[in-house]
Amino acid sequence: MPRRGRLRFHGTGWRSATLLLAAVVLLVISVGAALQRAREQFRLEAGSQRVSIWFSTQALVELHRFGLALQRHHRGEPGWDQDRLLERYEILLSRLPLLEGAEEATTRTLQDSSDVVAGMQAAMEQIEPDILLLRAGDAATFARIDAVVGEVDLLLTRLNLDLHTERRRAVEVARVNSRQLGVIFVASLCGLLLSVLLLLLLIARGGQRAAEAERTLRVLVDALPVGIAAFDPDGRIVLMNEAGLNLARLEDEAAALGRRATEIGASSRVEEDIERVLATGVALPTQEQHVRRPNGEDLTLMVSTAPVFAGTDLVRVVRVALDVTEQRSADRRIRHLAEHDTLTDLPNRLLFGTRLQALLGRAAPDRMLAVHCIDLDHFKEVNDSLGHPVGDQLLLAATARMRAAMRPEDMLARLGGDEFAVIQPGLRNEAEATVFAERLIHVLAQPYRLQGYTLRSGASIGTAVAPQHGTTVEMMLSRADIALYRAKAGGRGQAVMFTQEQEEVLRLRRQMEEDLRQALDLGQLFLVFQPKFSIATGRLKGCEALLRWQHPQRGLVSPGTFIPVAEETGLIHPITQRVLDLACRQAMAWRLQGLEVPVAVNLSAGHFGADQGLRLVETALAETGCDPALLEVEVTEGLFLRCAETARRNLEALRGLGVRIALDDFGTGYSSLGYLQHLSFDVIKLDRSFILGLGEPATADSVPGRRIADAIMRLAHGLGAEVVAEGVETEAQLNVLRQLGCDHAQGFLLGRPMPAEALSEVARGQAEGAGSRSVA
Structure with a gap:
């Protein structure tokens, strides 16, 4: 039988009993402190597991933020543009899937509510087209969005309440368990004290029963769930209970008795604590210590070390240790989730900002720090065409490539969606940052092989360097974003370093964006109309509506200046809606005057994402009461390059409404006869680039143009479509077009863009048979 450390008593006098009682009391106090600490850790662990509640609460907060942004955007408050509304919408959508991916998603509430969560997400995704179409004051679209938001708010609030109810129930169970732990502890103390009293009684009756009392006390000590070791004044072990042996990975107490802590594999810190207590006679406060076992396993222990006195003599040092490794591991997991992206396991925006703030304090002209903002090009197209699983695989593959290109001291983070950022510290000059950014451009431009698809994505990168470009987190991210915007505006797939000129250009662009929003509200946008004539008869056959902007300070602003800004900011949709409304109202006004003048309006490829183009036209026709026969929609070939199937479906729907469809700039883009087999166009417009050489003396250059x-x-005629020649400026060009059999023409020769009143005079003059412009 293994030899145990013995608690020896010399004589049966009350002095020995008093010394024993004092030792036991100190032992009880030490064990009590450790158990109380375990109880506190139990409560902390119970309180730390709130990932699902946190996710649901965050989703509810983001829903309310989105609702507030929706209200402000609807009221047209400054600063609450569609970009900010879409940003709040994307953040809200990113919160809902997290409810099903929470660590405790196996709880009853989330299991029962998985269909509700999926329904909420589907409902929010269905209103994306309305959000893209929404403009300030649009009551109908706003009401549709607000109704869905209200229903999701009700469902999410109920889910949040259910989660809180379940959490309260779990916390109550934890409290009951904690109280039970306290009861067990009190019962243990009572039992221990009763054993001590019994032992004292036995000692009083005779020393012959001391051994039995010692065994009883030893059983109680071994039954405690904390490691206990007692050391003599020389720092050698005289007692170690079962839990202590388990912590030390020893099979029996004989291997520990008479040895120092370091001799059984403990750290030198244990002996240092014992020496401090022996030297001062004062107990050390409870503290957390990290221990590595000989096999490499790491433990986290809550330890307390206290002296044991016999009278005034310090005779023992007791050390109590509680293993809290699992609790600390759970704490670290929760902290990691709060600071890292769930898909890529990269640091998120929160941790990125904290790290950047710390490094900016050490940046200097001879030790620079670069921040690279990275956007994956064409990521949305991959998601939309191949699905989110392939999109996720693309994000993971791009993350692996970027990590492989970085130094150990660099930090890569995912800020959201396809947006990444890199902190590159310790640079000697800006050229090192440029070289790194170009290396990332190169590695990300290589083809990806994912789930049987070969994909090309690439990236655009904007770089800012501290301290030259900024000394705060906000300034560095802002200026790296400005450079990123410049990289994307320049054609994507490139890296751009921030300059002050970029900031000024962006400021002017933002000013134009704000002016354009005011122009919509103040009615500064108006239409002029360029007439189209039949070449054979010279009769007015219709007109094309052209947008103009009369700025109060800048005067007449060219569409080539403000239309790109409108397309980038999403203002192109409300602007196009305004153009369609004005064009339809003017066509109906002419009809009331007895004039039939169809109006053509150009729609860009961007209008046909998520069926916006069709909805814009349907809304204009419904609100103005316009006859669809008076409206002609012009589209370009780029529409079929971006979304061929959606384009086909939408154009067929427009033709079903009775609207005429014209193919603009035919032959100048990504011409393909394939879509002409599946789509019927009423009009094909001949671009002015083919008209310029017509009418000139035949040369080697002009003959191919005529052909x-x-x-x-x-x-076009073989497909049953009419041909309209654009940009006709000379009589010679007109004569050649007549010889070639062109149907209609427009251009400065026949009529410049003019106000509606002037075009009315032209139409009225032809109707009366006088003053018409003959092209026959």
Whole structure:
């Protein structure tokens, strides 16, 4: 039988009993402190597991933020543009899937509510087209969005309440368990004290029963769930209970008795604590210590070390240790989730900002720090066409490539969506940052092989360097974003370093964006109309609506200046809605005057994402009461390059409404005869680039142009479409077009863009048979 450390008593006198009682009391106090600490850790652990409640609460907060942004955008408050509304919408959508991915998603409430969460997410995704279409004051679209938001708010609030109810129930169970732990502890203390009293009684009756009392006390000590070791004044072990042996990975107490702590594999810190207590006679406060076992396993212990006195003599040092490794591991997991992206396990925006703030304090002209903002190009197209699983795989593959290109001291973070950022510290000059950014451009431009698809994505990168470009987190991210915007505006797939000129250009762009929003509200946008004439009869056949902007300070602003800004900011949708409304109202006004003048309006490829183009036209026709026969929609070939199937479906729907469809700038873009097999166009417009050489003396350069124009006309007529020649400026050009059989023409020769009143005079003059512009 293994030899145990013995608690020896010399004689049966009351002095020995008093010394024993004092030792036991100190032992009880030490064990009590450790158990109380375990109880506190139990409560902390119970309180730390709130990931699902945190996710649901965050989703509810983001829903309310989105609702507030929706209200402000609807009221047209300054600063609450569609970009900010879409940003709040994307953040809200990112919160809902987290409810099903929470660590405790196996709880009853989340299991029962998985269909509700999926329904909420589907409902929010269905209103994306309305959000993209929404403009300030649009009551109907706002009401549809607000109704869905209200229903999701009700469901999410109920889910949040259910989670809180379940959490309260779990906390109550934890409290009951904690109280039970306290009861067990008190019962243990009572039992221990009763054993001590019994032992004292036995000692009083005779020393012959001391051994039995010692065994009883030893059983109680071994039953305690904390490691206990007692040391003599020389720092050698005289007692170690079962829990202590388990912590030390020893099979029996004989291997520990008479040895120092370091001799059984403990750290030198244990002996240092014992020496401090022996030297001062004062107990050390409870503290957390990290221990590495000989096998490499790491433990986290809550330890307390206290002296034991016999009278005034310090005779023992007791050390109590409680293993809290699992609790600390759970704390670290929760902290990691709060600071890292769930898909890529990269630091998120929160941790990125904390790290950047710390490094900016050490940046200097001879030790620079670079911040690179990275956007994956064409990521949305991959998500939309191949699905989110392939999109996630693309994000993971791009993350692996970027990590491989970085130094150990660099930090890569995912800020959201396809947006990443890198902190590159310890640079000697800006050229090192540029070299790194170009290396990332190169590695991210290589093809990806994912789930059977070969994909090309690439990236755009904007870089800012501290301290030259900023000394705060906000300034560095802002200026790196400005450079990123410049990289994307320049055609994507490139890296751009921030300059002050970029900031000024962006400021002017933002000013134009704000002016353009005011122009919508103040009615500064208006239409002019360029007439189209039949080449054979010279009769007015319709007109094209052209947008103009009369700025109060800048005067007449060219569409080539403000239309790109409108497309980038999403203002192109409300602007196009305004153009369609004005064009339809003017066409109906002419009809009331007895004039039939169809109006053509150009729609860009961007209008047909998520069926916006169709909805814009349907809304204009419904609100103005316009006859669809008076409206002609012009589209370009780029529409079929971006979304061929959606384009086909939408154009067929427009033709079903009775709206005429014209193919603009045919032959100048990504021409393909494939879509002409599946789509019928009423009009094909011959671009002015094919008109310029017509009418000039035949040369080697002009003959191919005439042949192309002739071929396009033959093709169009073979498909049953009319041909309209754009940019006709000379009589010679008009004569050649007449010879080639072109149907209609427009250009400065026939009529410049003019106000509606002027075009009314032209139409009225032709109707009366006088003053018409003959092109026959």
